[in-house]
Amino acid sequence: DTGVSQDPRHKITKRGQNVTFRCDPISEHNRLYWYRQTLGQGPEFLTYFQNEAQLEKSRLLSDRFSAERPKGSFSTLEIQRTEQGDSAMYLCASSPKDRGYQAFFGQGTRLTVV
Amino acid sequence: GENVEQHPSTLSVQEGDSAVIKCTYSDSASNYFPWYKQELGKRPQLIIDIRSNVGEKKDQRIAVTLNKTAKHFSLHITETQPEDSAVYFCAARGWRALTFGSGTRLQVQP
Numbered sequence: 507d508t509g510v511s512q513d514p515r516h517k518i519t520k521r522g523q524n525v526t527f528r529c530d531p532i533s534e535h536n537r538l539y540w541y542r543q544t545l546g547q548g549p550e551f552l553t554y555f556q557n558e559a560q561l562e563k564s565r566l567l568s569d570r571f572s573a574e575r576p577k578g579s580f581s582t583l584e585i586q587r588t589e590q591g592d593s594a595m596y597l598c599a600s601s602p603k604d605r606g607y608q609a610f611f612g613q614g615t616r617l618t619v620v
Numbered sequence: 621g622e623n624v625e626q627h628p629s630t631l632s633v634q635e636g637d638s639a640v641i642k643c644t645y646s647d648s649a650s651n652y653f654p655w656y657k658q659e660l661g662k663r664p665q666l667i668i669d670i671r672s673n674v675g676e677k678k679d680q681r682i683a684v685t686l687n688k689t690a691k692h693f694s695l696h697i698t699e700t701q702p703e704d705s706a707v708y709f710c711a712a713r714g715w716r717a718l719t720f721g722s723g724t725r726l727q728v729q730p
Contacts, residue, residue: 509663539717548626548709548720549664562716597664607652607671607713611663 508532510612512598518618519588526584527615531600538581539609540573542566543595549611555581588619622647622714626721633700634729641724643710644692652713653686653693658723659706668695700728 511530519525531538536557541549552571554562557578567573570588575581585592595616599609623646633639645653654669670677670684670693677684681700686693697704705728711718 546723548624548711548722549718551717551719554717608654608666608669609718610666611656613663 510598510600510610512596512612512615514615515613516616516618518620521590521619522587524584524586525588525617526582527596527598527617529581529583529598529612531580531598532602532610534602535600535610536578536603537601537606538575539599539601540581540583541597541599541611543597543614544593549597552583585617588617590619593617593619622650622712622719624710624712624719624721626710626724628724629722630725630727632727632729635700635702637700639695639697639700639704639726639728641695641708641710641726642692643694643712643721644690645712645719646691647712647714648688648691650712650714653684654711654713654718655682655684655695656709656711656720657706658709664709697726700726702728702730704728 513528538555540552543549551564552567553573555575570586573583595614597614598612626643651672656664657667658664681698683696707723707725709723710721
C-alpha cells in the first residue's frame with residue numbers, strides 16, 4: 507500500500523501521559539495535514555505543513571499539542587499530559603505539489619485516554 | 621472561518637434507487653469541494669471532487685453539482701448498491717485546509 511501510513515493504529519494511554527504519533531505521507535507529497543475526528547463527526551483541522559514549514563495551526567491545537575516535520579517527509583504529532591477529551595481518531599493527510607488542493611488520508615491513529 | 625452544513629444526517633434507500641446528499645458553505649472564497657466516503661474503521665476515501673470553475677462533474681454512478689451563487693453543492697449517487705453503504709462527508713477548501721460537514725450515514729437496503 508503506497509498510501510499515507512500512520513503508526514500506531516491504536517494507542518491506549520493513562521491520563522497525564524505523553525503520546526506521539528507518526529505519519530508517513532505519500533512519496534513526494536509536499537503538503538501534510540493533521541486532523542482529529544470524534545465519533546459521529548467530520549474531521550477537524552489541526553495543523554498544516556508545506557515541506558518542513560508549519561504554516562497554520564487551528565485554535566483547537568492547545569499548547570499541549572505539538573507537531574513537527576523536520577525534513578519535510580514524515581511528521582510527528584505529540585500530545586503532552588493527555589486528557590480524556592483527547593480521545594479521538596487522529597488522521598493525517600497529504601497533498602501532491604501539482605494538485606495541492608486534493609487531500610489523501612491515512613487510516614488514522616485511534617487514541618483512548620483512560 | 622468556513623462553516624459547512626450537511627444534510628441529511630442519515631439516509632436509507634432501496635438498492636437501485638438514487639441518493640442525494642446536500643451541503644452548504646459559508647465562505648465565498650472557498651474554491652474546492654471534495655466528497656469522501658468512510659467505511660467503518662477505515663480511512664476517508666476521496667470519491668469525487670469539483671473546483672469552483674465547474675458546475676457539475678460526473679464519474680460513473682456518482683456526480684457532484686455546485687451552485688456558487690447559493691453556496692451549496694450536492695452529491696448524487698444513482699443505482700445504489702449495498703456496497704455504497706457508508707458515511708459520506710462533504711468538505712470545502714478555503715485558504716489552506718478542508719472544513720468538513722458532519723457526515724451522512726447512507727444505508728442501502730438490499
